[in-house]
Amino acid sequence: MRIAVVGASGFTGAEMLRLIAGHPQLELSGLFGASSAGDPLAQHYPGLDRKNRHQLQATSAEAVAQVADWAVLGLPHGSSARLAAELLELGVGVVDLSASFRLPAALYTEHYGDHPCPELMGSAVYGLPELHRQKLPGARLIAGPGCFPTGVTLACAPFLQAGLIAEGLLIADCKTGVTGAGAKLASGSQFCRVADTIMPYKVEGHRHTPEIAHNLSALAKSPLKVRFTPHLLPIRRGILSTCYLPLAAGVGAKDLRLALHEFCDDEPFLHALPSGLQPNLARVAGTNEVEIQVVCDEQTGLAVITSAIDNLCKGSSGGALQALNIALGFDEGAGLSGLSATLP
Amino acid sequence: MRIAVVGASGFTGAEMLRLIAGHPQLELSGLFGASSAGDPLAQHYPGLDRKNRHQLQATSAEAVAQVADWAVLGLPHGSSARLAAELLELGVGVVDLSASFRLPAALYTEHYGDHPCPELMGSAVYGLPELHRQKLPGARLIAGPGCFPTGVTLACAPFLQAGLIAEGLLIADCKTGVTGAGAKLASGSQFCRVADTIMPYKVEGHRHTPEIAHNLSALAKSPLKVRFTPHLLPIRRGILSTCYLPLAAGVGAKDLRLALHEFCDDEPFLHALPSGLQPNLARVAGTNEVEIQVVCDEQTGLAVITSAIDNLCKGSSGGALQALNIALGFDEGAGLSGLSATLP
Amino acid sequence: MRIAVVGASGFTGAEMLRLIAGHPQLELSGLFGASSAGDPLAQHYPGLDRKNRHQLQATSAEAVAQVADWAVLGLPHGSSARLAAELLELGVGVVDLSASFRLPAALYTEHYGDHPCPELMGSAVYGLPELHRQKLPGARLIAGPGCFPTGVTLACAPFLQAGLIAEGLLIADCKTGVTGAGAKLASGSQFCRVADTIMPYKVEGHRHTPEIAHNLSALAKSPLKVRFTPHLLPIRRGILSTCYLPLAAGVGAKDLRLALHEFCDDEPFLHALPSGLQPNLARVAGTNEVEIQVVCDEQTGLAVITSAIDNLCKGSSGGALQALNIALGFDEGAGLSGLSATLP
């Protein structure tokens, strides 16, 4: 299967290149960029192309269609949607890593503005296999979930699905590594702004909030309100989500643990941690794994759920590749078996 | 005023030494340790004694009383209380940095076990000037507040005091630097355990929870439940507290901002940040300052309050020194005027 | 091929487990420890055994020989040598990651004391394929090179071998990540000792100096003196070596670059970087790659050579696995093809 990466100089594009290099059935057949067109890949990521064999080409649907059966788009949501439409027209399958196809049309318009090709929105499959595995085989347009929504949705789904949560409010206090801000030169990503602190940001409102609410309300008995607060960590990769959910009457620690295992134990990338062990970003760095823990706080009637993912891998390119594997009928974990080299 | 530091090889003791060195009216007249007795201070903290003039002595109430008018105790809560009793008996004023005198007797016993000198508990003044300034002048036994309780209490007090918060539940999601774990050799403080992640810990329950609840319930119209989750950051100093409180009916952003300014603007160390600027641990590192911000989340009916302190300074030795300054009739900010050298 | 790891709770042992998990021809058939015997592997490294299938057994030559054809020893040099002798006797091939078999007998005794089985020293092959590839096929006892010697030897070898270096002195100023200090609880590995600085250590003398001198003197026209200064970095993995070598008369930048390419270009893991690009530890983290750069300083008559390796991978378990692959007739890069997940 020939695959092209568009936006190959960005962080999610680069992560996809890393994963494709270890995938037994995917052949990288083209790299595309905009301002980086013409550059050798090694100029941007020397470690991803040690033999200096790859060059970025200028992006056009025709150029991509000429070389690839599928394309991964690591682009801003506007241009991503337009290109996706053209590629599908030309018979190229699309994995879109932007927000273009993650939300229902009305919700998208409310938070991101007009959509360039609303007619396509219904045909996209939301690429979170743990909730939508059955819709993926044969999909031609896969919407890669947002990084925070991946971490929070997978943390909370086990308990909502099992009916253990009362009506009300989810508070998701999330902490992300700096790669989440992308490769663009930005004042907020300067070392001296990031080091020695943890920075709350977009506390007034973050666009991932409706995506989280949409995912989880579908599992809850009634619409769930979501308070989501992201913080920037002085580390490279990873999202730790600390989630607070109100327990339904009579629910105890045992119920929570059972629900967690029920949800996780047959999933290839979900890990219900043993009691007493908390999720660890170093342990999932560079992997597609998700670590989840739950604590029952009886005094306050809350489930305190924590999850750890790698924002670039399971939270973006890895999760999308897992979905693509299913869409193509490959082994779900193909190209995603590496262990974290961050630990020890 | 002659002052001695007991437990001078620990982190809070060392921080007190740093602050005393810059205090115009305090004279360091003795350093005491247990396992470190006999050591030069420079062996533990070369930067705190470049001329190698100080040596730690073995701790006894008599030895302390011989050299000092006041003593700062940086000890575990058990031994701290016993020594405090003896020192007061000998006429030495005591600043206790442990948990020994922070809680009402019943609450203490519930969470820490039997108290060695319960008769003293009522005479201690809780050293949080922003709430108890009027009780401090003339105090002989000052209980230094816990680090997390300092950060969370000062974040939430403005809004509880102003009556803007509904009955219910405080969720305090706190992130602390590694100095919070103390100077003791511990597996959880090894670099390779701490780096590249943020580690939730004591999620099942942390002893600072009742101290927070006690502080804030006194300000609320009714007892406040508290869910407190600490996380360990891969940085040295600082506590960022992200607090979620339910708004009383009809309360809006303007009310919150007014209450914040009312509470902070006359306080020497509290800073109500301008809208859009979030608290920053680097900016308060090494200082006694407290940065606070509030955001009104109308969708969920929550006040999202964030505060930043230095856990060793305002969260421990600095806050205690501020209280001591008041007790002794000194300028409240004496020895506490340094600006953060972490920024830029 | 059945392989056992002895010392599986240490950092080099754990790294070998990570690599074996991705190796197509090696089957992990046993894990052994001393104080950790009886523990599940997941207790020490949850990320290395998510299904909780492995348990550490008490170490004995017999127990190892029962389950394995080859054993990797991640042990202190004393006990390592004794076990190696017993294992070889029982027909088990040995990859030794300690210093036991790296040096000629006389040099070993001078720096490490008496050797428990000196008769074996001559039969060990020094596992640095780039210099000793032809001796590895069929080897039964492989001595994994030291981490610093790997980085410095590979940096300097190209220029010594090409005869471009004058008699004299190598200065190797090396910077290592904290995993180099091992998994043992140690005051020098505490976060608050390591963070926010770079710490020179063992400046008076480090045992890797004779290994470096021995490696390089064999390539030089005459014995090379070596000044080696290690520094501890506040990062997890990697060794950056900055090496200063005196140029032979008439040698210029072009000669250096030619020699570098000649040495590296046919090697699977060596990378002569293009001019202007310096080696980067993040780029080699978790990989077996070696990045090398050279600058000709005509003003001072020095070659300034820099190299980057991952101390746990190419500098220990990865380099040893590369050597084992050759010894066993496998593809040299088997199990070593992963790209760094640290970048971006």
Add this chain to the structure above:
Amino acid sequence: MRIAVVGASGFTGAEMLRLIAGHPQLELSGLFGASSAGDPLAQHYPGLDRKNRHQLQATSAEAVAQVADWAVLGLPHGSSARLAAELLELGVGVVDLSASFRLPAALYTEHYGDHPCPELMGSAVYGLPELHRQKLPGARLIAGPGCFPTGVTLACAPFLQAGLIAEGLLIADCKTGVTGAGAKLASGSQFCRVADTIMPYKVEGHRHTPEIAHNLSALAKSPLKVRFTPHLLPIRRGILSTCYLPLAAGVGAKDLRLALHEFCDDEPFLHALPSGLQPNLARVAGTNEVEIQVVCDEQTGLAVITSAIDNLCKGSSGGALQALNIALGFDEGAGLSGLSATLP
């Protein structure tokens, strides 16, 4: 004494503001910027102006002269020299933190190009009190030394001055924190470029080399060649210099130690560390202190000298303030007495 800071939005300007705030005899009477003119200081450094009292004005010699007796210039070397000339003309004393007045005219031209006011170069005093204290009283133009030259010169001076060093070559392998790169938005200062590695840079040649050579050749019996290699550390502040100097015949460890103490012991900011203790950047962060250690490597005939400074403080604004104190007849350490808050 009224003092103005020009270039107050840069890192060295900001550091000078921090130090002036704690200086008993200096009154900050003006802040000037270029692109930042009109901004409140608190917009750039909220922690330096918590009461929001300062605003940056547009820079002109007249505007500065109107409010200040002395000006500190934290500007690029070109514009700095021009402004210095105008200010001196208007009777304003100048502390210049750029390279404009650090070098003899010929050397300056060789490395920085034409000088805008060469006639002034001779009248500047190089602000390194440890070598030029006697020239400072009454000075009107002080050239603040470069950060690397400060660290390396103070490390090597004791031994060159004592005649313990053979003719030949200094190798200075230096490691600096990221604040050394300045406040400007730059790709090389992005967190994901700096973290998890140590980056050699300008290995082909760095402009601080001639300044180091000039300083030290004046102390040596004959011109000293200098090989200087800077590396970028993933920390905020500090320069660790590891220096290698050839010993003169017959020189031993005792001679080196004697010379070190002779040079340091009467200096207010120099600290000859006891044997076995290496310099530590955390211990000098935010201070004007210099820690120096020396090891005698008899095998190679080298003195291995290490020094630690804070690049922004002693290496720039602090060292310059020390010089200014002398020039003005103040106590040399005025405003420079703070201890490091980085430790513990």
